[in-house]
Amino acid sequence: MEKITMKDIADALNISRVTVSKAFNNQAGVSETLRELIFAKAKELGYAKIPYQIREQPQEEQRTISLIVSRPDSALFWTNIIHRMAQELANYNVNLLYTYVPSVYTKTFSLPSVLLNGSVDGVIVLNVYDPEILNMVNELSVPKVFLDTIPTLTDSQLSGDLVLIEGFRTEAKITDILIQNGHTEIGFLGDIDYAMTNKERYLGYCDCMNKHELVVRSEYCLTGRIDIFSYGRKLHTFLDELQSWPSAFVCASDYVANFVQSYLDNNSHRLPHPVVLTGFDNTGEYTNVAGRIITANVPTALLGKRLALQLLFRSEHPEAPQELTFIKPSIIIPHIKQ
Structure with missing residues (x-):
């Protein structure tokens, strides 16, 4: 087997032998990135004269x-x-x-x-x-x-x-914005037993409604257990069965709001008045609500x-x-x- 030289390393990297020599002797004129490439190539080729401090440098345990x-x-x-x-x-x-x-x-x-x-x-x-x-x-x-x-x-x-x-304070603030805009009949949509964050958002909504002495009407709220893959169907059924409509729904997430907005768009004949939605998360992926509703931006x-x-x-x-x-x-x- 032929002895590996600095020229072999230089040729493999398409650089000069002088550059390789500078790297091995820790001289100026070689970037840290190129120096690491030279050392790696030298090890790969089996170069016998790698500087001791480089050859023996321990690698950090991953x-x-x-x-x-x-x-x-x-x-x-x-x-x-x-x-x-x-x-x-x-x-x-x-x-x-x-x-x-x-x-x-x-x-x-x-x-x-x-x-x-x-x-x-x-x-x-x-x-x-x-x-x-x-x-x-x-x-x-x-x-x-x-x-x-x-x-x-x-x-x-x-x-x-x-x-x-x-979620508690943020959802309370979102609900307060709706109230300041004249809404008094406001519902809440989202499974509050699914996640702590959903529960906190619902409690924030309720707290704001109570502070303004507004009634949380159970017929306007869908908060029970909903399978994550059944949201569209459950919301559609709930909205279909409404005998009267609130002027706004606070939705536990943009994901929920997207299903509600889809229903509203496809069943406008059922609405006695416009219905405003709010969301949470601001993911941007639900194009029918992105940029159209009040939401909470999670970084x-x-x-x-x-x-x-x-x-x-x-x-x-x-x-x-x-x-x-x-x-x-x-x-x-x-x-x-x-």
């Missing part, structure tokens, strides 16, 4: 974090969070491992072995709302960060940090970064008190026709 998520075909809202989370973890040489769980628990389900055999150094839980599955994840012994939870599994019961998108990219940094902190400081963090969205108000 850690693995599991992202536990359901519904891999999720909405843009979730994918934006995940993308930014992965970017931030990569900055710290942390690999993000996607671990999918079903939306609904069955008796045959068990957590994937990767979560149980010590392969991961921590978990971030996203878009998982089944009580049985959440409880199974909650029992894992690794550091954990949850984005949202269910009303029956509160922060005091979780064995990890909880990040919530603030998904920053939220993804925040989750990543929280898990890194928890991994390094497992003894620190558990944290409950609220991310405050901003309210977006388009021009609304009265």
Whole structure:
């Protein structure tokens, strides 16, 4: 086997031998990026005279974090969070491992072995709302960060940090804007048992209505359990059965508002007067409501970064008190026709 020379390295990278020599001798005139390329190529070719400090430089151990998520075909809202989370973890040489769980628990389900055999150094839980599955994840012994939870599994019961998108005050403010615009008959639409964030939004709506001494009319509210894949049908049936109409609906999310707007557009003959909608999340993917309704803008990219940094902190400081963090969205108000 022929001896590898600096010229071989230079030829492989289409650079001069002088540049290779400067890199090995730590001389000026070679960028850090090119220097790393030269060292990598030298190792690849088996060059015998790599500087000792380069040859023996230990590599930082890569850690693995599991992202536990359901519904891999999720909405843009979730994918934006995940993308930014992965970017931030990569900055710290942390690999993000996607671990999918079903939306609904069955008796045959068990957590994937990767979560149980010590392969991961921590978990971030996203878009998982089944009580049985959440409880199974909650029992894992690794550091954990949850984005949202269910009303029956509160922060005091979780064995990890909880990040919530603030909803009580934000939804109260959105409801107050409707009232200031002259609306007094206002309904609420959204499954409040599905997620803590939905419950908080409903409570904020109720609080504002009560402060203005307005009645929360149950016939204008759909708050019971709704399967995530049945929203369109359930909302259509609910709206079909209305005997009278409010002048506005506060919707738990833009996702909900999009189904309601679709119904309104297709059944305008049933409306005795215009009906205003509000949403939450501002994902922009539901074109029939994007830019047309009051909504709360959740900074998904920053939220993804925040989750990543929280898990890194928890991994390094497992003894620190558990944290409950609220991310405050901003309210977006388009021009609304009265």
